[in-house]
Amino acid sequence: MNPWLDIDISDYVNHMSSPEVGQYQLINLCFKTILQKHSPRRIFIPGCTIGNGFEYISWDYVEIVTALDINPEYLKILKDKFPGVDNLEIVNADFQTFNPEGRKYNVIFSALFFEYVDLKSTLNKIKDMMNKSSVLFSMIQLPDENQSKVSKTEYKSLQKLSSFITLTTAKEFRTEIEKAGLIIKSGEQKTLPNGKSFLLTESVLK
Numbered sequence: 001m002n003p004w005l006d007i008d009i010s011d012y013v014n015h016m017s018s019p020e021v022g023q024y025q026l027i028n029l030c031f032k033t034i035l036q037k038h039s040p041r042r043i044f045i046p047g048c049t050i051g052n053g054f055e056y057i058s059w060d061y062v063e064i065v066t067a068l069d070i071n072p073e074y075l076k077i078l079k080d081k082f083p084g085v086d087n088l089e090i091v092n093a094d095f096q097t098f099n100p101e102g103r104k105y106n107v108i109f110s111a112l113f114f115e116y117v118d119l120k121s122t123l124n125k126i127k128d129m130m131n132k133s134s135v136l137f138s139m140i141q142l143p144d145e146n147q148s149k150v151s152k153t154e155y156k157s158l159q160k161l162s163s164f165i166t167l168t169t170a171k172e173f174r175t176e177i178e179k180a181g182l183i184i185k186s187g188e189q190k191t192l193p194n195g196k197s198f199l200l201t202e203s204v205l206k
Contacts, residue, residue: 002094003160004070004116009050009077015155022192024052027111027139030200032056034137040106044068044129046095047113051078059085066105070094095122104131111139115165119173123180127205136182136203142189143167147196170199177203 016024031053034040041063045051048067057065059082068091069075075090082088091098096117108126126136141149149165150158168176170189177184187201 002070003164006160007071007157009071009074011155011157012049015151015153015158018153018155020153020194021151022194023112023196023198026190026192026198028053030111030137030139031109034107034109034135034202038107038135040135042103042105042107044100044103044105044108046108046110047116048078049074051081052111054078054082059087062087064089066091066103068093068095068098095125098125100125100129103129104134105129106134108134108136110137112141114138114140114173115167116161119166119168119176120179123176123182127180127182130182130205132205134204135185138173138199138201138203140173140199141165141167142197142199143169144195144197147194151194151196173199173201177201178206181206 013024015021035056039061041061043062043065045066046068048069051067064087066089067075067078070093072092075092079090108129114122130136148162149167150162174184182203183206184201184203187199189197189199191197
């Protein structure tokens with residue numbers, strides 16, 4: 001069974017936002033920045049959990065926000081956070097079997113998502129959801145022999161993810177991006193206080 005189906009949302013949020021992790025805050029800031037920079041009207045967020053950063057979306061402006069996650073309990077919370085928002089499409093699915101039905105999005109926001117899917121096939125599917133004006137934002141955790149894949153906190157359930165995570169080096173990620181027919185337009189490495197590093201990139205079609 002996918003371990004994401006067995007992690008309580010309170011454990012996830014408290015773990016990710018704890019001082020020794022700080023990744024929840026980073027994702028929130030990245031989403032806010034991407035919205036301000038690109039003003040997208042069509043947004044796709046795979047692995048959305050409960051909508052970290054969705055408070056920054058201008059719902060009167062966007063045409064559609066498609067939020068996908070494998071955990072139905074997370075999506076129930078997300079739906080309750082934005083009652084009556086018709087342009088929020090909530091999809092309970094595994095992205096690897098999800099059919100986008102030919103839709104195109106201005107921004108695809110993938111934060112700590114590629115670690116849990118087959119990178120090559122996922123990038124190929126995402127490419128088909130893009131056009132010449134689309135941007136794929138990615139935040140991936142970089143491997144570090146001095147760091148555990150999942151930070152140790154009091155929220156032990158997150159350790160179930162350790163054997164499920166596949167970390168990719170920056171070089172490997174860039175190579176797969178290019179193989180998929182994309183090119184990285186901008187990128188930076190961000191290191192959090194606990195020493196973990198992340199690659200933040202914006203990619204477009206070649």
